[in-house]
Amino acid sequence: MWRYSRIPELDLADYLPFVDELPTDDGVPAGLAPVVARLGRCSATVMVVNGQVVHVEVDETATAAGVQVGRLTELDPEGSMLASVTGEATNAFGLLHDAFLAEAVLVRVPRGVVVADPVAVLHWTDADHSATFPHLMVEAGENSEVAVYDHGASPDVDALVFPVVELHAGPAARLRYVNAQMLGPRVWQLGRQVSRVERDAAFSTAMVALGADYGRLEVESVLAGKGSSGEMLAVYFGEQDQMHDFRSLQDHVAPRTTSNLLFKGAVQGRSRSVYTGMIHIAKAAAGVDAFQTNRNIKLSQGAWAESVPNLEIENNDVRCSHASAVGPVDEDQRYYLESRGVPPAAAERLIVLGFFEEVLDRLAVPAAVPALRAEIAAKLARRELDLEAGVDAGVNAGVEGDVGAEEVGAGA
Amino acid sequence: MRSGEVHAVMGPNGSGKSTLAHVVMGRPGYHVVAGAITLDGADLLAMAPWQRAAAGLFSAMQYPTEVPGVALADMLEEALVAVGRGGGDVAARMRTEAERIGFDERFLARPLNVDLSGGEKKRNETLQLGVLQPSIAILDEVDSGLDIDALRLVARRVEAETEERGLGVLAITHYRRLLTELRPDQVHVLSKGRIVASGGSELADQLETTGYAGYAETDGAEPEGEGPGVATAP
Secondary structure, three states: OOOOOOOOHOOHOEEEOOOOOOOOOOOOHHHHHHHHHHOOOOOOEEEEEEOEEEEEEEEOOOOOOOOOOEEHHHHOOOOOOOOOOOOOOOHHHHHHHHEEEEEEEEEEEOOOOEEOEEEEEEOOOOOOEEEEEEEEEEEEEEOEEEEEEEEEEEOOOOEEOOEEEEEEEEEOEEEEEEEEOOOOOOEEEEEEEEEEEEEEEEEEEEEEEOOOOOEEEEEEEEOOOOOOEEEEEEEEEEEEOOEEEEEEEEEEEOOOOOOOOOOEEEEEOEEEEEEEEEEEEEOOOOEEEEEEEEEEEEOOOOOOOEEEEEEEEOOOOOOEEEEEEOOOOHHHHHHHHOOOOOHHHHHHHHHHHHHHHHOOOOOHHHHHHHHHHHHHHHHHHHHHHHHHOOOOHHHHHHOOOOOOOEEEEOOO | OOOOEEEEEEOOOOOHHHHHHHHOOOOOOOOOOOOEEEEEOOEEHHOOOHHHOOEEEEEEOOOOOOEEEEEEEHHHHHHHOOOOOOOHHHHHHHHHHHHHOOHHHHHOOOOOOOOHHHHHHHHHHHHHHHHHHHOOOEEEEEOOOOOHHHHHHHHHHHHHHHHOOOOEEEEEOOOHHHHHHHOOOOOEEEEEOEEEEEEOOHHHHOOOOOOOHHHHOOOOOOOOOOOOOOOOOO
């Protein structure tokens, strides 16, 4: 689980859990104002500053439909819901999270309710040398529908964030979750996201990780009910010394479940990325379709990407495949653009943006996408400046090629 | 080749027609061992492919590459910016060109060559030629995959470029049909990497009946020492 990670560099003594007497509602933190403006209409908006819920608003339609968004302590005073999806903490960071958790956010959609506009949960971390422990729970009732946009951002502070997200899609629910990680260049994130998908539910999670010094996220999806499906998408793009670290689990517990994972990453400068993923198919889970694809573009000699797909299959009536690749920009694609007169750096910018488009185009909260796309373009523009200045050698040769692709299939 | 001229290159499979196109454009993987390629006196072999394009060369590919997620308009805009012709209304020019060759406008929004049929890809290449306005164009089997009506439109579009702007064309083809619309000034027969015959359009007519059999005989032994160098006459 920690292989290739940067955990040995972490010194917890550098950080203190953030404590504030009483969080005051100062409205929208300046750093989040542009995010709010871009999102436009939302069914509910929650602001979380340094791990503390400072602002909650829910529109009238959602309130009238019984949608609950707010502090868990107010909506679930007995605290029976907390950790209902994640279960017990699995490691020391989970225990830390549980011990220092200030306030969890709950989004609860009643049975049969379709929430028209996205629910936005916006996190802002600006306390230097702080450790914060945000916690989000989404409970989508039977046959309900909701899209949740979770945005984590910070100015350039030295901070540690331990986010935990619990997503529960009730029977036949349509729950779609999008997470944008736009933390400052010195922030560390050690996150965990667990989803549980019940009978016939359609679940989707998408992560866009562009920020942080070290941004780690464990993403686990449990396909717990017959006929449920889970889509897992990610885009990550590191520059300078950034590192993005994703660990995924597609856990098929029930029969006739489907999961489809597509993670696409790029590394430039001296940045690094890790993807390790597991498809687990339990003995009882017959008739499963499970797919896992991880593709990475390596844009400089000094950058490094690791991709490790895994399968663990206990039932032979399954269709299962995994594929992973790490390599430079496709030479034929670049030649095509260059043959039309597009200079190499611009050609690579267009191709990398196009590479990510396959995921960005599918995000459940389209209003959030242009800004994410713009940030990716800004990173590529910084690379072009570096290339012009001769700071960074591009990768024009030395194809590393496919790490591996494998298909496993059996059964009727 | 001079401006405004159309040169047809014909020859059996494997004779080196596409290799010629690739080498002139600068596709990676080819090593020129002899000869020179110049455009208005500039040494193309010393240039990267994008610089050759910026110098006025265009190569319509036999098998255009699919580039997922990249819009045609974005690519053309970048190419025009690189030669100081950016900032215009690329979309409008694309629509005008599309109309001239009967290219369905809804294809303009698709990622480059993705989900396009063979014929649509060839029209897409021709459309790009129209927007980029090169001075010399290589068309590598631009006629393959096109139906008769589309072939006529594409050939007429290229022919118009030769007449209106003096575009010079090197058209690689297997079929005389292209050459009835796009009238060649010269026809060359390529065999084993060498031009073994050149003539007027009557040469294409003759090939139609005799095939390449006669030219294979004149081909003789493999060239010794230096490989099949690629060169254009001044």
